[in-house]
Amino acid sequence: MAGLAIAPGVTLFDLAHGRAPEEAASSKVRWGMLIDSGKCATGCDDCVAACGKENGFTGSRETDSQWIRKVEIKDLRSGQSHSLPMMCQHCEHPPCVDVCPTGASFKRADGIVLVDRHICIGCRYCMMACPYKARSFVHEELHDQNPDVPRGKGCVESCTLCVHRVDNGGQPACADACAGAGHNAILFGDLNDPSSEISKRVATLATTQVRADLGLNVGVRYQGL
Template sequence: MNDKERDEPSRDGAEIEEGPDSVRRGLLKMAGAVAALTLAPGVTVFARDLVLKGQHKAKGPVRYGLLIDARACKTGCDACVRACQDYNGLSHDPGPDNAQWIRKVTITDEKTGFTRSFPVMCQHCAHGACVDVCPTGASFRRPDGIVLVDKHRCIGCRYCLMACPYKARSFVGRVVKDQRPWAPRGKGTAEGCTMCVERVEAGKLPACVAACQKAGHKAMMFGNLHDPKSAIAVRLSEVATTTIRADLGMAPGVHYRGI
């Protein structure tokens, strides 16, 4: 059924001022004085304060989320996966060193043999474990519900990878070339689905949702869960849905129908 948990403001992890990492955090504090840092030619990461307090902050009662209808998701179709890879500059090779911000999974009822195939990505939880365990506050939740990683603060501890029950985070273990300006992938940092935040702020759909609609499957909906007049909120009020591992109490922003 639909989750009705009330959202709470994100809780940043406390900074630890002892040990060798304190030097890096000191540099990050200095870096916070500027609005953005350039990691490579054409690749710029906006500072966290700008994302939270400046022009990128969503206005009004917004909680962005997804509704995925597994009944309409076609087995063998990977349009959403490829769209994410192409848009964010990820490799199509599913090797262990290559990230997948969204992946297709198949579940099977052992008794009946009935199967469902559907995409899984960062669930953009209201009370995400990745945010709770992050020692530097690098994993954070925006006021509009989108969960991101601040590359300035990430120290590569990988706590978020271990804490996420959805296996939605990955680690950049090598230098990445030909990066997309909107999707910087610095070596030694964690990463995951950003819900195509820059597309959302431009009034567009996330790449995965747009690709699914273009393929004619209409298995994915995106919108403001807090707007009762939005198409996704209306749909959620009409049909029975669930969230993956709802028992954990993390209040995911991604809802599923038919699983």
């Protein structure tokens, strides 16, 4: 976890994390994730399971939403393979927002790309526009939703970067689960804060944006690809 220990059991976190409830999300912050594919274990899907548990889908039904999926990639010549989670990349210039006819798809000031289900008409244009196949359509009626994660039939949805947790000073469920399993492959933090762990690693290590050629400046970066 990104933080500085100041006493046993007490860790100092970047101030951006401690936002008061009445304070709006600020563009001084840019939330992002750094995924170390070297640490991401083949066959492990703890992040996917944690996402489903947190946000209320199991993947047991064929029509269930998929906010995060594990991808195995292999270089056929060398045989080198990588395992990595793929989800909404929270682009700085999101194509889903560009194409949305109602303004339901939007980017929050702190870089989190969301769907406002109150005005989403379920046209699925954003699903076609997304180069990462990150979005899902809810085909069936849902029950027993997480009170923090309202979801319903007829809307498109995708990874929210667990915005309800982030607003309360937490981090996404996938990052928690990955750390809980001891892999620590997912690092969450503020890309705009030069002192944050993620910024330091992005500044010093070779990290990749998937489909960087599209110039979307994604918020989710990969290391070791």
